[in-house]
Amino acid sequence: MSAYPLFDAHPRLAVLPRAGIFHEATPVQPLPGSDGAWIKRDDLSNAEFGGNKIRKLDLLLGEAQAQRRRCLLAFGYSGSNFVAATAWHGRRLGLDTIGLLLPQADAPYVADNLATCAAAGAELALGNSSAALVSQALARSLRRLAMQGRWPYWMPPGGSTPLGALGFVNAAYELREQIEAGLCPEPERITVAFSSMGTVAGLAIGLALAGLRSRVVAVQVVSEQFASRAKLDRLIAQTQALLRRYDPAIPARAAPVEIRTEFYGQDYAVPTAATSAAMQAFQNASGARSDSAYSGKALAGYYADLALGLPGPSLYWHTFNAERLPPGVPPLPPERLGDYLLRAGR
Ligand SMILES: Cc1ncc(COP(=O)(O)O)c(C=O)c1O
Incomplete structure (x- = not known):
């Protein structure tokens, strides 16, 4: 199986540069203990x-390399998987990373992602609002321009540009190949976390283009400020426009997306009782770890739907990084977490 079946189906897209960090189809497997899951x-x-950041970063970092950038600039919460993945893979490709971070509630993965950023030599800065982060990003970019002669390659939270979302258009084609190879049935529903929206936008487009009947169940894990139906529709339209810029014969289609807000709870990364129960059940069944910000809440939604006994096979798209820390990265001492976390009253 090729890593980019989307490009095999639409060869004009194959001119898009790739960084080479996404190599092959990810496995599909039954969820033990649940029929048709x-x-x-x-x-x-x-x-x-x-x-899930790897599919987006393969294309984004490919573009940064093609533009001969020296530095990557990424936004996220303190424990951002996106910023850590950018820093780690950017370093491997010889690119610096500036990470602009918003403090967040504590969760076990936060220290690990900060440790990964530190080990990759990322330059991190904190701000208490999006506006503060953008002004820091401008100041630091100007400094890089003076030092390196190049403006950093800016990426929005989660890498959810239309180009990043193409990584998930490709993912839907990959799933179709796996269905055709008899590795899993065609799902009625695909449940996945919904945050910066690139994953859902790309999947919705890819499922429709690949001719799969699946609809997307998008479990919202951030506030409406960051993810909503209107914002998703805009990203879908922009991603379709990007596809059609390369190949005008690609139709502007997207699978239905059902946005589910009831699993979010009180705040970003703060688990509800259902989040914690779903994370434990999933670990027991599959051996895979999950997190309280994204995959745990998506799993709470997935298990709730399984309990309803809805007809047809379903698939949960697991988006959390499997390994606690990359090879050779030491854990971060808890005292170094300080300002990265939200404190009561702040
Ligand atoms: C582990 C994990 N799962 C899911 C998501 C959601 O993906 P997206 O930002 O594309 O909506 C993210 C991204 O923020 C993530 O880090």
Whole structure:
């Protein structure tokens, strides 16, 4: 199986540069203990630092390299999987990373992602609002321009540009190949976390183009400020426009997306009782770890739907990085977490 079946189906897209961090289809496997339930193991998308960011970064970092940038600039919460994955894979490609971070509630993965950023030599800065982060990003970019002669390659939270989302258009074609090879049935529903929206936008487009009947169940894990139907529709339209810029014969289609907000709970990364129960059940059944910000809440939604006994096979798209830390990265001492976390009253 090729890593880019989308490009095999639409060869004009094959001119898009890739960084070479996404190598092969991620496994599909049954979820033990639940009839007709399947898992797509994007946690295994890269052996050193995997998860759903790898598909986006393969294209984004490919573009940064093609533009001969020296530095990557990424936004996220303190424990951002995206910023850590950018720093780790960017370093491997010889690119610096500036990470602009918003403090967040504590969760076990936060220290690990900060440790990964530190080991990759990322330059990190904190701000208490999006506006503060953007002004820091401008100041630091100007400094890089003066030092390196190049403006950093800016990426929005989660890498969810239309180009990043193409990684998930490709993912839907990959799933179709796996269905055709008899590795799993065609799902009625695909449940996945919904945050910066690139994963859902790309999947919705890819499923429709690949001719799969699946609809997407998007479990919202951030506030409406960051993810909503209107914002998703805009990203879908922009991603379709990007596809059609390369190949005008590609129709502007997208599979139905059902946005589910009831599993979010009180705040970003703060688990509800259903989140914690779903994370435990999933670990017991599959052996894979999950997190309280994204995959745990998506799993709460998935298990709730399984309990309803809805007809037809279903698939849970697992997006969290499988390994706690990349090879050789020491854990971060808890006292170094300080300002990266939200404190009461702040
Ligand atoms: C582990 C994990 N799962 C899911 C998501 C959601 O993906 P997206 O930002 O494309 O909506 C993210 C990204 O923020 C993530 O880090």
